[in-house]
Amino acid sequence: MIAIEHVTKLYNQTPALRDVTLHVERGEVLGVLGPNGSGKTTLLRLLAGALSPTVGQLMVAGYDTMRQPMEARRRVGYVPEALPLYPHMRVCEFLTFMGRLRGLSPRVTATALARVSKQVRLQEVWTAPIRTLSRGYRQRVAIAQALVHAPDILILDEPTNGLDPRQIMETRHLIRSLAGACTIVMSSHILSEVERTADRVAILLRGHLLGVRALADTPDLEALFLSLT
């Protein structure tokens, strides 16, 4: 579903990712681990199409993100860490806008909105202005906008950042419930979160991919992480 081949990303000649090769299978949940500045967000932004690689090729759902960017972006849902939302909009207006922006017809958008409002449990705040929402609800709205077009691939950058324990648990359950129908790539610097959510883990350090392991074969993720980084 995702094929990253020898991807390097430079920011003004400073490498953020160096020669990364990685494949993610359909329906899999991949956790991307690494300390701050290791290149996790860069990798996720490349997959979402927010950045283009300096060298290498990224295939998303069979589409090259450079040569067929529109096709690739149609198949990806992306939740950045900063939770970018329009505070002046109501939740329903924002999600309608995101659905229509992704080319859904008004009828399909209405159906999709009914689906995601239940999936992410937004009914309570459906008509509330986004600026009045708590961090937890803002996180849910950000996830809902990424799901509104039923993407093949969901990219989550630090999805549990700033949430309380209950919200973290809910987000974890949501991610697990989406696995299978969706290929999920999520970044985190919390090992236990990745351990409980992902099928495999990719570890980055200073832009290098140090290794990819199946969590079923990794009894002690902490020891592995410490040994690699």
Add this chain to the structure above:
Amino acid sequence: MSALGVLLRKELHATFTSPIAYAVGTVFLLITGYTFSLTLFLTKVANLTYMFHQMYVLLVLLVPVLTMRAFAEERRADTLELLLTAPVREVWIVLAKFGATLTLVVGLLALSGSYAMVLGLYGEPDWAPVYGGYVALVLLACLLIALGMLTSSLTDNQVVAATMALGISLMLWFADAAAYLLPAPGDLLVVNLSLIGHFTTCVSGSLFLSDAGYYVTLASLALFLTTRVVATR
């Protein structure tokens, strides 16, 4: 509705729910209304030329305030990433923002059309300069908005964006002054770069394709550059 239509609707909503639009609109209409009344009572001449020159100054000063948020705010709030990862072309994002601001400015100019209506009701104005003046103001607005979009796309600081836009506009306004220092054909080039030179011709009632071409060319160039900046990943 196409993605452009969806984006335009969102931008119109953002523009017309922003207090900046109403503040700018109020200042524009108050000052032009005051000047119109004063000029009419003092000169008793059915002429809007003076008004058009004042609107020119107001647009140079106020349009950067309207455009400063366009991309700077989206960058600051990280919402530009939402738009750039959606399956829409960058040029549509730029055109939607341009279209929304132009709608607001044209709306303000349309409201100022009441002054022309008053002149038409109570006097016999020469309509050619009135039509020419409004065409020139719309063309000028297109250029100023496009320049504002460009500077807003270069920074996430709204004040910096507005200041840069104002600086470029003022440089274009006064460009012809440099003609005194330059040898031919450089002098001709800077004279033709001047905002005010092309504007004055239109306001006098003479519409030339070269004047319209000046505004359209520079505005298109600025929009093209904005699109390139936004598309840089």
